[in-house]
Amino acid sequence: MLSKRIIPCLDVAHGRVVKGVQFVDIIDAGDPVEAAIKYDEQGADELTFLDIRASHENRDTLYHMVSEVAEHVFMPLTVGGGVKALKDIEGLLHAGADKISINTAAIFNPDLVKEAAERFGSSTIVVAVDAKRVGDALNGHWECFTHGGRKPTGLNAVEWAKRMSDDGAGEILLTSMDADGTKHGYDIPLTRAVSEAVSSNVVASGGVGTLEHLAEGLRDGKADAVLAASIFHFGTFSIAESKQYLAAQGIPVRLTA
Amino acid sequence: MTKLALIDYGMGNLHSVAKALEKSGASVDLVQDAAALQHYDRMVLPGVGAFRDCISALKKTGLDVAIEHQIRQGMPFLGICLGMQALMSQSYEFACYDGLNIISGDVKPFPESHPKRGFKLPHMGWNDVVFSSERDIHPVLAPLQGKQVYYVHSLYCVPEKPEHILAASSYGDYPFACAIGRENILAVQFHPEKSQQAGLAMLKSFVEWKP
Numbered sequence: 319m320l321s322k323r324i325i326p327c328l329d330v331a332h333g334r335v336v337k338g339v340q341f342v343d344i345i346d347a348g349d350p351v352e353a354a355i356k357y358d359e360q361g362a363d364e365l366t367f368l369d370i371r372a373s374h375e376n377r378d379t380l381y382h383m384v385s386e387v388a389e390h391v392f393m394p395l396t397v398g399g400g401v402k403a404l405k406d407i408e409g410l411l412h413a414g415a416d417k418i419s420i421n422t423a424a425i426f427n428p429d430l431v432k433e434a435a436e437r438f439g440s441s442t443i444v445v446a447v448d449a450k451r452v453g454d455a456l457n458g459h460w461e462c463f464t465h466g467g468r469k470p471t472g473l474n475a476v477e478w479a480k481r482m483s484d485d486g487a488g489e490i491l492l493t494s495m496d497a498d499g500t501k502h503g504y505d506i507p508l509t510r511a512v513s514e515a516v517s518s519n520v521v522a523s524g525g526v527g528t529l530e531h532l533a534e535g536l537r538d539g540k541a542d543a544v545l546a547a548s549i550f551h552f553g554t555f556s557i558a559e560s561k562q563y564l565a566a567q568g569i570p571v572r573l574t575a
Numbered sequence: 576m577t578k579l580a581l582i583d584y585g586m587g588n589l590h591s592v593a594k595a596l597e598k599s600g601a602s603v604d605l606v607q608d609a610a611a612l613q614h615y616d617r618m619v620l621p622g623v624g625a626f627r628d629c630i631s632a633l634k635k636t637g638l639d640v641a642i643e644h645q646i647r648q649g650m651p652f653l654g655i656c657l658g659m660q661a662l663m664s665q666s667y668e669f670a671c672y673d674g675l676n677i678i679s680g681d682v683k684p685f686p687e688s689h690p691k692r693g694f695k696l697p698h699m700g701w702n703d704v705v706f707s708s709e710r711d712i713h714p715v716l717a718p719l720q721g722k723q724v725y726y727v728h729s730l731y732c733v734p735e736k737p738e739h740i741l742a743a744s745s746y747g748d749y750p751f752a753c754a755i756g757r758e759n760i761l762a763v764q765f766h767p768e769k770s771q772q773a774g775l776a777m778l779k780s781f782v783e784w785k786p
Binding site: 320321322323358361363388389391392393394411412413414415418438439440441442488489515516517518519520528540542543547555 | 588590591594595598623624625687689691692693694695696699700701702705723725727728729745746751766768769770771774775
């Protein structure tokens with residue numbers, strides 16, 4: 319049976335691992351290669367690197383970091399941050415990434431995802447959707463935000479995710495901007511709405527504080543994978559502990575130990 | 576040290592496959608030139624992307640003929656993902672396209688109804704490798720017993736002869752061949768180069784395999 323995936327996320331800036339709280343305060347959390355090796359040993363199913371300070375000046379730093387990581391761990395690597403054009407995708411794939419996450423550029427250039435999926439294959443293209451609730455729980459909806467949650471777009475997040483999936487994105491990396499950094503759990507109604515609307519894989523992100531939150535994202539949010547950063551970075555829980563907990567809840571996971 | 580040709584037909588990134596094969600004990604060269612293939616001890620055909628582009632790139636470079644020739648000469652062959660699908664007679668990705676026809680059978684997409692039933696496409700993630708209890712486990716695949724491996728695909732191989740199926744997996748109640756082969760040919764749907772220790776152990780046994 320296909321296992322639900324547990325994905326540690328490493329936010330990186332200038333080649334170092336960092337973790338922000340609601341995308342603002344940045345705390346340095348270490349060396350990307352060391353972190354990748356630690357997660358590999360713990361049995362992580364995949365790794366995601368998001369460059370939160372991406373710019374053209376530090377592109378080479380990111381490529382170098384990805385190729386260093388790819389030489390040390392043999393598992394799927396997703397890389398995102400500042401991906402604007404097909405040549406950025408190509409550069410990251412050549413550095414050793416398996417999947418490329420596109421966020422802002424997909425919104426400003428809606429053909430990018432279709433072109434990228436045709437050229438590199440759906441399985442390599444991830445669209446990151448950063449969603450924030452607009453209005454109240456009864457009459458509201460979720461809207462897409464860009465620039466690390468600072469700029470509203472007017473796009474309905476569920477409809478946008480469906481369009482990106484139809485355009486060929488193999489995976490939707492769905493982050494609740496409301497939940498991110500709170501440790502109060504994923505936005506389950508958002509996660510479920512997107513999971514039920516799209517045909518591609520959905521990775522739930524933002525808000526994990528406990529192991530039960532991971533179970534909620536997979537069971538109640540119907541996500542195919544769950545992503546978390548700080549609970550793994552700061553050693554609150556290991557990947558192995560998370561998987562044992564999920565297995566005990568009857569959720570299919572890959573136990574490596 | 577075994578000299579391994581990693582066949583480079585200009586599609587996708589071969590970095591991970593090359594590094595994983597080196598880690599498994601091979602000396603790896605990217606080979607684009609059909610005439611160079613004969614100088615190696617074994618070959619790997621990797622691949623991500625579209626079936627039609629893969630076959631046309633292999634034909635344009637003459638690599639299709641060189642691969643077939645070396646297979647007939649007994650050189651151990653490993654196909655990975657699209658490199659497995661390329662071996663089949665034809666693929667039904669978008670339309671019907673001819674493959675290399677080294678193993679007879681078809682390549683078919685998972686049904687479009689899969690996502691509605693909660694089985695998202697592509698089939699992406701860690702899934703089983705199931706061996707038949709009625710035959711011996713292929714020596715190269717032996718390290719995968721009881722392990723899960725990493726898959727990323729929307730199409731799967733349906734070999735005409737059941738004896739060519741070496742292992743199976745299943746997705747959304749659809750069983751599919753995850754490893755096929757005969758004699759010196761072995762091909763897998765999953766990505767050993769992305770399957771951590773289990774995948775590296777399989778690659779090591781391919782590097783040491785004497786069919």
